[in-house]
Amino acid sequence: MTLNSLQRSQLAAAFAAVTLVAGAGGYYLASSRGAVPAAGGNVSRKPLYYYDPMVPQEHYDNPNSLSSMGMGTVPKYADDDGASTTPGVKVDPSSMQNLGIRLASATNGTLAGSLDVTGAIDFNQRDVAIVQARAAGFIQRIYGRAPGDVIRAGAPIADVLVPEWGGAQGEYEAVRKTGDQALIAAARQRLRLIGIPGGATGGRGTTTIRSPIGGVITTLDARAGVTLAPGQTLAQVNGLGTVWLNAAVPEVRATDVRVGQPATAELAGFPGERFTGRVIAVLPTAQADSRTLTVRIELANRDGRLRPGMFATVHLGDTSRSALLVPSEAVIRTGKRTLVMLADGKGRFRPAEVRIGREASGQTEILAGLVAGEKVVASGQFLLDSEASLTGIAARPISGDAK
Structure with missing residues (x-):
């Protein structure tokens, strides 16, 4: 897709609103060129270099340079005020709506399905x-x-003919005529032992198997x-x-x-x-x-x-169960790991690695990597993740501090 000059200008302005903070000496993306007053006084800050937010890997020394995309460049500053020791991508609050950034909380709920x-x-x-x-x-x-x-x-x-049964039954009949109850009981027991069902005495060796x-x-x-x-x-x-x-x-x-x-x-x-x-x-x-x-x-x-x-x-x-849930659209699957973009509430964002479980009704179960109440980016997270990747911000590991 080819971008016209107006679209390029709008996209460049959106990228320029994203600010990177890397530790105490982080980098800020600003929309103005040249030195500007530092946050803590009147001393001007000197840009590190100039770049086009659409191709941030290209660095220029001249503020009037044009990138390979034909776009004007913006300055990249070193932040010396030591205001933050937490690495992350920073976005001016007034620019969040233009960038389409929407936040959601990790909450304990019921994963239906x-x-x-x-x-x-x-x-x-x-x-x-x-x-x-x-x-x-x-x-x-x-x-x-x-x-x-x-x-x-x-x-x-x-119907089965068992010759052995015929002889045993004949013996039983002979013993029964003697009237000796002990011998009769012994003969009947023998019938049972050789497999005649119930010790039956009729049939002369023939039985029906059912x-x-x-x-x-x-x-x-x-x-x-x-x-x-x-x-x-x-x-x-x-x-x-x-x-x-x-x-x-x-x-x-x-x-x-x-x-x-x-x-x-x-x-x-x-x-x-x-x-x-x-x-x-x-x-x-x-x-x-x-x-x-x-x-x-x-x-x-x-x-x-x-x-x-x-x-x-x-x-x-x-199969419903209690779980820690985030919107499914907040989850970034890279193929090697799964991430979300954390928000600290002050315009700073940082990737965090998570382990996910089941997904249902637009909600994804978080098994590890987040705690209830943490804010994640539900829309616009890919822009922030790209900026974090280009500038080398490490994702918070699953075992990392939740703060």
């Missing part, structure tokens, strides 16, 4: 039943089941005629009364999530509906590719509409 993320429905891995054969035998009958079938509690999986819970069959290995070994798995059933919603939360928001926190989910398949639940776990490992944490939410699923694999938008309750 919510955390909206995405997630996927999964089985509740705590509601799982493993259906096994308790003894060696043979599958005589299956019931037409297949993986993915939804079954009720007690639904039959397979699912102990209702849900969906996730694996099924029961096939007619198959020989079974003791403890061999016939099926795995996942309950559907509750499901897990695994939400991906950015690791930078890890502090906003806690176990027991309420959550709601919205699914595209059920527009206008919200499913409520709570956070039951924050998994201990992060996803390296997406830099997210997995937050596990338990949702009720009494009607079975929530199906594993569905995607959902997750609202993780109210």
